[in-house]
Amino acid sequence: MSIAGFEVEVDRGGGLETEEMTLNMGPQHPSTHGVLRFVVKADGEVMRRAIPDVGYLHRSIEKISEKVGWHGFMPYTDRVDYVAAMFCNQGWGMVTEKLADIEVPKRGEYCRVIAAELNRISSHLLSIGTMILDIGAITPFFHAFREREKINDLLEELCGARLTYNYMRIGGVAWDLPPGYEESVLAFLSQLEPMLDEFNTLVSDNTLFRGRCAKVATISAEQAISYNLVGPNLRASGVRYDVRRDEPYSVYPELEFDVPIGLGMAGEVGDSFDRYWVRFVEIKESMKILRQCFRQIPAGPVVAKVPRKLKPQEGDAQIRIESARGDMSWYAVSDGSEFPYRCKVRTGSFAAMSIIEELSPGLMLADLVTVIASLDIVAPEVDR
Amino acid sequence: MATVLNQYVRNVFDTAAAVFEGMAVTCSHFVRTPSTIQYPDRTDVRVQDTLPYRYRGILEVDLEICTGCLACERACPIDCIVIDAKKDKATKQMMLNRFDIDIAKCMYCGLCSEPCPTGSIHHTPEFEGADYSLESMLRRFVKEPVAAYKPKKVEDDPKIAPILERGMKYLDEFAAAGDEIEAEAEA
Amino acid sequence: MLQEFIDSLIADGLFGGLPRDVAYLIGMLAAGALVVFGFVLNVAGITTFVERRVWARIQSRVGPNRVGPQGVLQWLADGLKLLMKEEAIPFAADARLFKLAPFIVTIGFITAFVAMPFSSALIVADLNLGILYITSMTSLVVVGIMVAGWASNNKWSLIGGIRAAAQIVSYEIPAALSIFTVILITGTLSMQSIIQQQSWLPWDWFIFHNPFTFIGFFVTFVALLAEGNRTPFDLPEAESELVAGFVTEYSGARYLFFFLVEWGNLYVISAILVTLFLGGWQVPMIPVITDSAFGLNLLQALTFVGKSYFGVILIMWIRATLPRIRVDQLMTTCWKYLLPISFANFMGTALWVLIWPDGFLPAELLMTALGFGLVGYFFYRVAYHLRRSGAQITLSPLS
Numbered sequence: 001m002s003i004a005g006f007e008v009e010v011d012r013g014g015g016l017e018t019e020e021m022t023l024n025m026g027p028q029h030p031s032t033h034g035v036l037r038f039v040v041k042a043d044g045e046v047m048r049r050a051i052p053d054v055g056y057l058h059r060s061i062e063k064i065s066e067k068v069g070w071h072g073f074m075p076y077t078d079r080v081d082y083v084a085a086m087f088c089n090q091g092w093g094m095v096t097e098k099l100a101d102i103e104v105p106k107r108g109e110y111c112r113v114i115a116a117e118l119n120r121i122s123s124h125l126l127s128i129g130t131m132i133l134d135i136g137a138i139t140p141f142f143h144a145f146r147e148r149e150k151i152n153d154l155l156e157e158l159c160g161a162r163l164t165y166n167y168m169r170i171g172g173v174a175w176d177l178p179p180g181y182e183e184s185v186l187a188f189l190s191q192l193e194p195m196l197d198e199f200n201t202l203v204s205d206n207t208l209f210r211g212r213c214a215k216v217a218t219i220s221a222e223q224a225i226s227y228n229l230v231g232p233n234l235r236a237s238g239v240r241y242d243v244r245r246d247e248p249y250s251v252y253p254e255l256e257f258d259v260p261i262g263l264g265m266a267g268e269v270g271d272s273f274d275r276y277w278v279r280f281v282e283i284k285e286s287m288k289i290l291r292q293c294f295r296q297i298p299a300g301p302v303v304a305k306v307p308r309k310l311k312p313q314e315g316d317a318q319i320r321i322e323s324a325r326g327d328m329s330w331y332a333v334s335d336g337s338e339f340p341y342r343c344k345v346r347t348g349s350f351a352a353m354s355i356i357e358e359l360s361p362g363l364m365l366a367d368l369v370t371v372i373a374s375l376d377i378v379a380p381e382v383d384r
Numbered sequence: 385m386a387t388v389l390n391q392y393v394r395n396v397f398d399t400a401a402a403v404f405e406g407m408a409v410t411c412s413h414f415v416r417t418p419s420t421i422q423y424p425d426r427t428d429v430r431v432q433d434t435l436p437y438r439y440r441g442i443l444e445v446d447l448e449i450c451t452g453c454l455a456c457e458r459a460c461p462i463d464c465i466v467i468d469a470k471k472d473k474a475t476k477q478m479m480l481n482r483f484d485i486d487i488a489k490c491m492y493c494g495l496c497s498e499p500c501p502t503g504s505i506h507h508t509p510e511f512e513g514a515d516y517s518l519e520s521m522l523r524r525f526v527k528e529p530v531a532a533y534k535p536k537k538v539e540d541d542p543k544i545a546p547i548l549e550r551g552m553k554y555l556d557e558f559a560a561a562g563d564e565i566e567a568e569a570e571a
Numbered sequence: 572m573l574q575e576f577i578d579s580l581i582a583d584g585l586f587g588g589l590p591r592d593v594a595y596l597i598g599m600l601a602a603g604a605l606v607v608f609g610f611v612l613n614v615a616g617i618t619t620f621v622e623r624r625v626w627a628r629i630q631s632r633v634g635p636n637r638v639g640p641q642g643v644l645q646w647l648a649d650g651l652k653l654l655m656k657e658e659a660i661p662f663a664a665d666a667r668l669f670k671l672a673p674f675i676v677t678i679g680f681i682t683a684f685v686a687m688p689f690s691s692a693l694i695v696a697d698l699n700l701g702i703l704y705i706t707s708m709t710s711l712v713v714v715g716i717m718v719a720g721w722a723s724n725n726k727w728s729l730i731g732g733i734r735a736a737a738q739i740v741s742y743e744i745p746a747a748l749s750i751f752t753v754i755l756i757t758g759t760l761s762m763q764s765i766i767q768q769q770s771w772l773p774w775d776w777f778i779f780h781n782p783f784t785f786i787g788f789f790v791t792f793v794a795l796l797a798e799g800n801r802t803p804f805d806l807p808e809a810e811s812e813l814v815a816g817f818v819t820e821y822s823g824a825r826y827l828f829f830f831l832v833e834w835g836n837l838y839v840i841s842a843i844l845v846t847l848f849l850g851g852w853q854v855p856m857i858p859v860i861t862d863s864a865f866g867l868n869l870l871q872a873l874t875f876v877g878k879s880y881f882g883v884i885l886i887m888w889i890r891a892t893l894p895r896i897r898v899d900q901l902m903t904t905c906w907k908y909l910l911p912i913s914f915a916n917f918m919g920t921a922l923w924v925l926i927w928p929d930g931f932l933p934a935e936l937l938m939t940a941l942g943f944g945l946v947g948y949f950f951y952r953v954a955y956h957l958r959r960s961g962a963q964i965t966l967s968p969l970s
Contacts, residue, residue, distance in 0.1 A: 031811040072461030075493035134811045136895025142630035160438035166493045202409045207402045408952035410629045410892045417963040419631040
């Protein structure tokens with residue numbers, strides 16, 4: 001039953017005449033991961049075109065930054081990408097630090113990396129869990145969420161919240177690691193490993209799952225670059241690019257990790273399965289990073305002295321970090337006042353959304369949900 | 385022909401093997417202990433008591449030790465805290481006429497409890513905030529105007545001392561390095 | 572059997588001076604109501620509860636456990652809730668067909684129980700066309716689904732209905748061919764005769780009759796799964812693609828009927844498999860219990876329902892394990908894999924019966940050993956996964 005791509009012949013001349021059908025998928029649809037909308041032009045089960053329609057989750061977060069001040073914007077960044085809020089925290093922290101020339105203490109940087117990598121694992125678990133749910137299997141989703149829940153507990157212990165962390169501050173992090181944190185994280189990591197193996201047996205090696213993902217919506221390296229895909233989506237197409245490695249920030253130069261790329265294990269390089277697999281391997285890489293962090297973390301303060309009324313000098317700054325959904329870029333302009341003059345976030349999901357229209361012709365209707373899930377689109381990150 | 389047949393048989397076999405293996409994994413879950421808890425009534429301890437110390441639940445204010453410095457009001461990014469503190473000209477004391485927190489607006493970010501000098505405004509582990517009206521979610525802490533707390537070197541009022549002690553401990557632990565809490569826990 | 576029973580009642584003067592035909596009609600309706608309300612509805616309802624609990628354990632959850640002890644009354648609460656819900660009929664829907672569809676589906680499902688055996692005596696009518704009757708009656712379901720999909724005037728419903736039609740019609744062929752392999756051996760279509768030709772010993776079951784029926788069992792199983800719209804073939808109501816497929820627009824009691832049929836069908840699928848391949852109600856002759864006709868029938872009914880219910884749990888368990896396949900893969904699976912295999916099985920069994928008309932005991936024993944060996948290896952793998960995960964173990968199914 002491992003079925004490779006099935007050539008669908010659409011009879012265009014003579015024979016039975018078929019009519020194009022316009023389907024409205026979303027904004028309320030079970031597999032649109034939030035509020036997305038697609039206008040699907042379909043010929044029976046075969047899509048001719050799927051046109052994404054964004055904007056249903058626009059909350060003017062960038063504009064809000066101009067009203068709440070440098071410190072006060074931190075909790076709002078949680079809402080940019082609520083699945084991986086640590087990265088947005090870190091991005092805002094880093095861009096402000098660059099503007100105001102603040103140096104983060106070493107321990108603070110390590111705390112940031114620990115929190116961020118935990119968050120990356122949780123985000124990838126959510127991504128692959130929901131992908132399998134969209135493909136139709138229910139159990140692996142719960143297994144992934146069970147493990148994610150444990151990370152939520154760990155992050156709750158660290159910063160007091162499960163989703164909107166608001167853990168980082170300009171100049172470091174809000175709180176040091178709680179007592180016994182290393183032990184509980186390492187214990188979690190050691191029990192996550194057999195779970196991932198089990199997940200492999202249940203999902204990755206399953207021929208039905210591979211059949212659904214293999215050769216579906218293959219993105220070539222050129223296509224990925226020209227559509228500005230970032231993060232796991234780009235790496236799945238065989239481009240070994242990771243901001244953590246290529247433009248290192250924070251303490252990443254001191255840490256050793258691999259950058260996994262798509263290998264075409266199920267069919268072609270850059271298909272849906274590769275995107276799933278890259279995320280899966282990245283979980284393991286994050287575990288490696290976490291273990292190193294706890295070995296190397298120095299003692300010391302976790303946050304630099306930052307005035308409560310922060311007034312960075314006039315100018316602008318831009319930083320890039322590798323979020324769970326890829327290269328996330330933060331840009332801020334200061335006019336020397338208490339409030340940012342302008343803030344701009346560039347996220348990975350928006351670019352991923354734009355490629356769907358290009359990928360859709362010829363795919364089956366059922367493949368559309370696979371594609372959305374495999375590109376790991378988080379709706380609030382698209383609109384902000 | 386032979387290779388085609390070979391591939392055919394292998395496809396069938398692979399699928400059967402994958403299903404077999406997957407079923408074995410799910411079957412092993414039949415005897416595993418469920419990992420969910422039965423909130424709210426069938427847990428051994430109240431869920432609120434199992435939350436970590438840093439948990440950011442519904443805000444609470446200890447008026448006895450509130451200095452009326454307005455640091456929390458300024459720190460709040462969404463203006464859900466409204467304080468009306470005036471200096472009484474007769475007694476030369478800071479009087480708190482109003483201290484409202486709109487829990488419906490609050491996003492539990494914790495920015496208000498950080499600048500508080502006495503730990504008066506703090507998060508509790510309470511999270512069950514469901515209510516029938518927006519009005520009742522507005523927590524009014526000042527029932528009638530009270531004098532704000534004036535910090536002293538050593539607190540000697542037996543009524544206020546334990547509250548202040550709790551507040552300072554909250555401040556310490558909330559931002560303290562890990563080993564300090566550990567030492568306290570051991571002691 | 573029913574006829575003799577009613578005759579005896581007439582002889583007792585229970586029906587007074589009513590004409591014989593009217594007495595028959597009343598008796599048949601009463602028997603039908605007994606089967607429907609006493610068994611079919613309950614089985615479908617309880618199955619939904621059991622499914623939720625089975626899934627919950629597989630997914631590290633507890634499942635519904637609040638309504639009644641351990642939540643056993645959950646299905647009643649669900650049914651009651653659905654009955655009290657407002658029924659919305661879309662403005663643009665074909666109202667008459669829309670209202671009719673759930674009943675077509677339900678008729679197709681409930682009439683299948685007419686020829687469904689429970690014990691050697693307990694069967695509404697032992698039709699001599701038994702299995703053929705059941706397969707044709709369950710095919711009626713597809714008409715109802717098509718009508719539902721069409722009448723809803725909703726594109727998702729329509730796609731669901733079309734998918735269902737394509738799927739059920741396709742999979743009927745391998746299912747029928749595999750069922751015929753058993754009929755080649757028995758030479759009869761009657762459900763009771765098929766069971767009577769097996770015994771309680773596993774190697775007398777038709778699944779272990781020869782290698783072809785062994786494969787045929789799995790082919791039938793897969794094909795019937797597809798006919799019952801169960802994962803991995805639940806395309807007609809794929810919730811992540813089609814919202815809810817053909818039931819998208821349904822609500823209230825009409826939705827309940829679709830619900831009922833889907834879960835009740837699990838029992839029908841398993842009962843067909845148990846009858847054809849797994850020895851039906853055959854029990855060992857234990858003199859103490861089986862001396863009385865009542866004891867014998869009770870034991871047989873328990874055996875049959877127990878075996879069938881194991882099948883039901885197996886189907887739930889498959890649904891909890893596998894992802895859904897795509898439409899093109901669905902067709903490839905049917906036409907490229909199941910159909911040739913079932914043809915080969917058919918020919919193979921025909922040859923086998925030609926050579927050994929009365930069965931070939933060494934082969935039967937070998938197949939039985941193979942079957943139990945597979946089950947043993949399966950549990951070895953289960954133990955391996957348990958060990959590897961290092962999870963805590965709770966054997967009790969209660970929470």
